[in-house]
Amino acid sequence: MAFSDDAGGFAFSCDDAKMSIGASTWNTRLSQIARITGPIYIMTGLLPDPQYISQILGKRPHNIFIVADVSAHNGARALKASFPAICIALHPNCNAKAVLVSPETVWVSSSDFGKTTKVESAVGLHSTAVFNRTFESLFKKLWAESTEIK
Numbered sequence: 001m002a003f004s005d006d007a008g009g010f011a012f013s014c015d016d017a018k019m020s021i022g023a024s025t026w027n028t029r030l031s032q033i034a035r036i037t038g039p040i041y042i043m044t045g046l047l048p049d050p051q052y053i054s055q056i057l058g059k060r061p062h063n064i065f066i067v068a069d070v071s072a073h074n075g076a077r078a079l080k081a082s083f084p085a086i087c088i089a090l091h092p093n094c095n096a097k098a099v100l101v102s103p104e105t106v107w108v109s110s111s112d113f114g115k116t117t118k119v120e121s122a123v124g125l126h127s128t129a130v131f132n133r134t135f136e137s138l139f140k141k142l143w144a145e146s147t148e149i150k
Helices: 050-057 070-082 128-144
Strands: 017-021 040-044 064-069 087-091 098-101 105-109 121-126 147-149
Touching: 040 128, 050 070, 064 070, 064 128, 070 087, 070 147, 087 128, 098 128, 105 128
Parallel strands: 040 064, 064 087
Antiparallel strands: 017 121, 040 098, 087 147, 098 105, 105 121
């Protein structure tokens, strides 16, 4: 039985995907961040270990947009103070854990964006269609419902 579009999501095909189980970190997934020229969109519940996140973002501290849950306000404010050119907004109920790297990469993970000590899993996709649909249907909605840290 094939998936179809419905209120619970959208169906897609993808020729290039990777499943990561317990062996990859956000630093590894974004190791080429300095070479990326387009925007990066991050959705997370928490921001565990802002110092670790700073090591990732410090390679290219601009054209990055983060939506985090309001419970991550301390980490969000610390990151904004360290990197004033990135945009960070707090959402009242965000627990999405995904990173969209323009123009076609989408990482969906069990872990928040940051450092974890737990065994986690993630799926990486190279798909312009998935990137565009996720950006339009999820990121833009969360951003519109959030309060940006200035």
